[in-house]
Amino acid sequence: MNKIDFINLNINQVIEEYPFMADYFSENENLFKDFSKSPSSIIDELTEEELEDLAIDKELTLNNYYEYFNQMLDFLGIEDDRVESLTIIKGYDKSGIRETHDLTINVGEVIAIVGPTGSGKSRLLADIEWIADEDTPTKRKILINNKEADKKWRFSSGNKIVAQLSQNMNFVMDLTVKEFLELHANSRLVEDVDNVVKKIIEEANLLAGETFDLETPITSLSGGQSRALMIADTAILSKSPIVLIDEIENAGIDRKKALDLLVKEEKIVLMATHDPILALMADKRIVIKNGGISKIIFTNNEEKQMLKKLEEVDKFLMKERQLIRLGQSIKLESLHID
Amino acid sequence: MNLITISGPPSSGKTSVIVKTIDALKRRNLKVGVVKFDCLYTDDDVLYKKLNIPVKKGLSGSLCPDHYFVSNIEEVTQWGVKIDLDVLITESAGLCNRCSPYIKDIKAICVIDNLSGINTPKKIGPMLKAADIVVITKGDIVSQAEREVFASRVRQVNPKAITMNINGLTGQGAFELSTLILDDKQITTVKGKELRFSMPSALCSYCLGERRIGEDFQLGNVRKMNLGDK
Numbered sequence: 001m002n003k004i005d006f007i008n009l010n011i012n013q014v015i016e017e018y019p020f021m022a023d024y025f026s027e028n029e030n031l032f033k034d035f036s037k038s039p040s041s042i043i044d045e046l047t048e049e050e051l052e053d054l055a056i057d058k059e060l061t062l063n064n065y066y067e068y069f070n071q072m073l074d075f076l077g078i079e080d081d082r083v084e085s086l087t088i089i090k091g092y093d094k095s096g097i098r099e100t101h102d103l104t105i106n107v108g109e110v111i112a113i114v115g116p117t118g119s120g121k122s123r124l125l126a127d128i129e130w131i132a133d134e135d136t137p138t139k140r141k142i143l144i145n146n147k148e149a150d151k152k153w154r155f156s157s158g159n160k161i162v163a164q165l166s167q168n169m170n171f172v173m174d175l176t177v178k179e180f181l182e183l184h185a186n187s188r189l190v191e192d193v194d195n196v197v198k199k200i201i202e203e204a205n206l207l208a209g210e211t212f213d214l215e216t217p218i219t220s221l222s223g224g225q226s227r228a229l230m231i232a233d234t235a236i237l238s239k240s241p242i243v244l245i246d247e248i249e250n251a252g253i254d255r256k257k258a259l260d261l262l263v264k265e266e267k268i269v270l271m272a273t274h275d276p277i278l279a280l281m282a283d284k285r286i287v288i289k290n291g292g293i294s295k296i297i298f299t300n301n302e303e304k305q306m307l308k309k310l311e312e313v314d315k316f317l318m319k320e321r322q323l324i325r326l327g328q329s330i331k332l333e334s335l336h337i338d
Numbered sequence: 339m340n341l342i343t344i345s346g347p348p349s350s351g352k353t354s355v356i357v358k359t360i361d362a363l364k365r366r367n368l369k370v371g372v373v374k375f376d377c378l379y380t381d382d383d384v385l386y387k388k389l390n391i392p393v394k395k396g397l398s399g400s401l402c403p404d405h406y407f408v409s410n411i412e413e414v415t416q417w418g419v420k421i422d423l424d425v426l427i428t429e430s431a432g433l434c435n436r437c438s439p440y441i442k443d444i445k446a447i448c449v450i451d452n453l454s455g456i457n458t459p460k461k462i463g464p465m466l467k468a469a470d471i472v473v474i475t476k477g478d479i480v481s482q483a484e485r486e487v488f489a490s491r492v493r494q495v496n497p498k499a500i501t502m503n504i505n506g507l508t509g510q511g512a513f514e515l516s517t518l519i520l521d522d523k524q525i526t527t528v529k530g531k532e533l534r535f536s537m538p539s540a541l542c543s544y545c546l547g548e549r550r551i552g553e554d555f556q557l558g559n560v561r562k563m564n565l566g567d568k
Binding site for chain 2: 023024027028030052055057060063064067068071122125126129130135136137154155163164165166168169170171172173180181183184187188226230233234237238
């Protein structure tokens with residue numbers, strides 16, 4: 001629809017035809033009060049003084065209104081943008097030495113990134129997020145589906161290519177789990193909000209050691225519950241095809257299930273971790289040294305066997321934790337690890 | 339010289355974003371200077387000096403900080419030209435939410451943080467709505483969901499702007515910002531340019547130092563709240 005026609009539609013009509021615009025009007029309620037009028041006429045009727053008071057520029061406001069509408073239409077139309085693979089083409093480390101490996105990661109793969117603090121993990125993640133095109137300090141190039149990627153990923157605020165889960169993340173909003181998930185779902189223009197919310201809480205409860213319900217305030221969730229909710233929410237609601245995880249703490253969450261959930265939802269999972277269980281769960285691990293990818297290690301059979309043992313140790317610890325939580329005593333004979 | 343105006347609510351992370359962005363600009367051998375505008379106090383100039391960044395600070399004191407900004411911007415520009423800067427960044431805090439120090443044809447960046455609450459974007463006026471780039475900070479301490487909701491709220495009030503997340507601590511995203519802020523258009527003066535938006539006005543007895551309360555002492559541009567009694 002052209003701009004003139006659109007800005008002259010009355011608000012009721014707009015909401016009826018384009019339900020996703022309702023949120024826009026409630027976000028700009030100080031201006032758009034009378035829904036029987038069009039935004040254009042509402043703004044035209046304002047006096048100079050009212051414009052000053054509301055801090056509104058006529059042209060800018062209507063342009064923004066039309067722009068937002070078009071962006072949302074685009075946003076809803078994105079279906080053919082499936083990301084199947086991500087390729088990192090080698091660049092240079094901090095000393096200017098060429099990296100040795102290109103790397104392609106496919107949907108459903110889990111990759112660990114290892115290396116000491118300051119080695120360049122953040123830069124690698126930033127290169128991916130920015131869809132580097134030999135224009136970042138590492139001169140790496142990122143391909144999506146084996147092709148030069150569309151630069152729109154850089155600037156699209158609604159469809160970031162990367163969702164990030166970092167270690168010290170918190171919920172800061174003062175809402176219940178239900179309100180919070182609805183808010184997020186609405187911002188993603190989800191149609192079947194109730195079902196999506198139900199699915200997220202079910203998955204989150206499968207990950208968390210202690211279950212919680214929809215009426216729990218998000219700020220009172222435990223660390224494990226928060227992480228479980230964040231992971232389930234990112235897996236199901238976030239459209240970003242790549243998920244970057246900065247270390248999942250062990251406490252109160254089943255990390256294997258968490259990774260399985262992300263993989264099931266067709267994400268590419270990259271995680272910066274030094275935890276042996278997580279690192280060995282990954283198919284490959286990228287070793288970062290001095291700002292560059294110095295090698296890529298494939299998880300071999302021996303390591304996979306080791307992973308099983310480590311998981312037993314982990315399970316044992318979880319069991320003991322549960323006993324402590326339930327107020328019971330710990331017995332020495334329960335320690336059986338081959 | 340390139341002039342870039344950066345503003346944002348107090349403690350939103352403007353200085354951290356600027357410092358990290360300058361790191362990236364310096365690597366391209368650009369000479370960058372900063373002018374920090376604040377109201378009563380700032381010691382950010384010490385921080386900039388420590389990093390060998392040429393800096394000037396201006397405290398507006400008893401004046402409206404934005405009026406003070408616009409009254410000084412030409413002199414500040416001349417300072418930048420005189421010391422041969424490639425890029426001059428002005429940093430100012432939007433203290434009243436109605437503020438906007440942006441100038442037409444001069445790159446305008448608004449810094450706002452995820453912790454400020456999801457209703458903050460609609461509370462901020464032209465400083466956010468008229469910005470070319472909106473930088474969102476402190477994303478590392480809130481959930482992915484909150485980041486997405488916050489960014490969508492920003493988009494609702496300013497869909498035209500490039501919105502980006504920057505981590506002021508690690509600098510993730512700052513390099514990327516540094517590639518977006520430079521313009522081919524070089525300036526040597528801002529004389530004759532216009533503000534993007536008028537500044538909030540006031541000219542009443544209290545502007546002139548009146549302290550006594552009551553209608554007898556109120557002169558000039560005075561407005562009363564509508565409490566619904568009349």
